[in-house]
Amino acid sequence: MQYLVSVIDDGTGPATPKEDGAIDEFNDRLRAEGHWVFAGGLGSPDPATVVDNRSGEAVFTDGPFVESKEYLAGFWIIEAADLDVALKLAAEGSKACNRKIEVRPFL
């Protein structure tokens, strides 16, 4: 079972070197214990571009698709047996990156 673990930035800004160190350590643990699938950090949503090609004629719109104070600042995709395991990892991830986290199952 895979879960998307989203890091929510609510005005905290980019990670500090100390947070980066803790995240690296957490990532190593995910790999060692077989939970690691993928992870990535994201910049602020300001430079985002929305693309809509449903009509066959691509429309590009400047800015994120949703304007919000809180935004996705990064994510992990983890492999976990069930939600108990995923929540426990997410709790440690939240501590490591010092941010709020959302856990969501893949279909």
Added chain:
Amino acid sequence: MSVVDDVPELITRAHQAEWARVVAALARRFGDLDIAEEAAADAFAAAVERWPVDGVPPNPGAWLTTTANRKAIDRIRRECKRDDKHREALMLSDDDPAEPLGAIDDERLRLIFTCCHPALAMETRMALTLRMVGGLTMPEIARAFLVQESAMGQRITRAKAKIKAARIPYRVPSAEDLPARVSGVLAVLFLVFNEGYLATGPDTDPVRHDLTAEAIRLTRLIRVLLPRDGEVAGLLALMLLTEARRTARVSASGELVALGEQDRGAWDEELIAEGHRLVRERLAAGVAPGRYQILAAINAVHTSARDIRDTDWSQVVALYDQLVRLDPSPIVALNRAIAVAELDGPEVALAAVDRLEDKLAGYHAFQATRAELLRRVGRSQQSRAAYDKAIELAGNTAETAYLTRRRDQLG
């Protein structure tokens, strides 16, 4: 098969005794709460249809489990045809080996820990436990939470969908997670107990011993699991000391009997002795008590008095003061005021109660308490109006009867 006159009564009894067992066994076997609940409901519907015609089977529990299993397989076949992959994705996970769990080898305990999972909102946990473990109907649960039936239905449907989609496991938590998970379970069990102790619904017994007994049974199981947890002991003591007064609490004519008017000789001495033992055990532990332990201590004071006049009200108020510091909710303040009325008189209590009106005007116990205090200070007209409101809001038949008589006694 024996033909019995009172088949509906036997079906009700079988429902109370077997519902949780049937749901838990099906959930374990088929790994799906939805199928478990629906198949259990199908089986009881079949009993309603078949038993009056065929007679009640000699072992109703076995009949219900077998029938529910068959209904579940029918449902799964239908769903498999519809969408194989989808159903597979919705299976509950259970990677526990099928080994005996010793003292806690109870399917219902798995069910309750799943229903009380911290990833679910507290209200959802309570609703789900009452439905899946307690076997309460949607209208009963909606009433317990003072919400619309449709909203409650949606809440439970959403909860079951989340359990499946997010893969909330169907098992008793690991030892390290247990303490945190238990407090959520205790809150749920207390609510189940309260629903049994003051049952709602015009056709329901005023006290549903099945629910109080079930809550006590499950709390005992958790106590075996966590013998040193003070709040588990506290909740068990609280339930026992409350349950001990059950038979004295409703009169022969089906009317609620107030604490001061109860025949204390009818209280269950064994339950009281056990409850007092637990309270003493917690006092001896010398650890700051939690909410349930304080409530248990309050009930220990009440059950120690041979007569209402012997009650140590200053002790009761002191315990409520302690409780208010832990839980400053208006309901605690209301109960404190009831004790204050005995210690400092009804005027003082009434002033405290009136301050809670904004938050509790729609709560029957608030109106009933206020009515009683207004009666005691001689404000009959206002008292009558408050009784009217209380009667309108009360869902318990014995309480309605009691309130009606009290109102009609007003000059």
